[in-house]
Amino acid sequence: MSKEQTRPSESLVQDLLAERRELKVAVERLKLELADAQAGVGGPDRRTRELNELKDEVERLRYQLASARAEITRLREERDHLRGGIERALDQLTAEP
Numbered sequence: 001m002s003k004e005q006t007r008p009s010e011s012l013v014q015d016l017l018a019e020r021r022e023l024k025v026a027v028e029r030l031k032l033e034l035a036d037a038q039a040g041v042g043g044p045d046r047r048t049r050e051l052n053e054l055k056d057e058v059e060r061l062r063y064q065l066a067s068a069r070a071e072i073t074r075l076r077e078e079r080d081h082l083r084g085g086i087e088r089a090l091d092q093l094t095a096e097p
Contacts, residue, residue: 039046
């Protein structure tokens with residue numbers, strides 16, 4: 001056999017390199033999953049902490065919403081007061097001879 005026949009084709013080499021890369025990625029992914037699973041042994045504590053964080057966030061958002069609603073009410077009252085003043089001023093201007 002000649003040297004040309006014993007060398008693997010270029011596409012075969014590329015395919016093998018691609019498969020090797022995919023396998024390395026799969027190994028790393030499985031290592032991460034294993035670490036997550038091992039850390040998940042204390043799962044309820046993590047979930048409890050996350051739940052408490054979410055409850056705190058909900059409370060903060062409720063307070064923010066209440067503050068925004070109070071500001072809206074204040075601005076509406078101010079608008080109504082200013083509108084009343086403008087209407088009185090217009091009435092005075094149209095009542096003058």
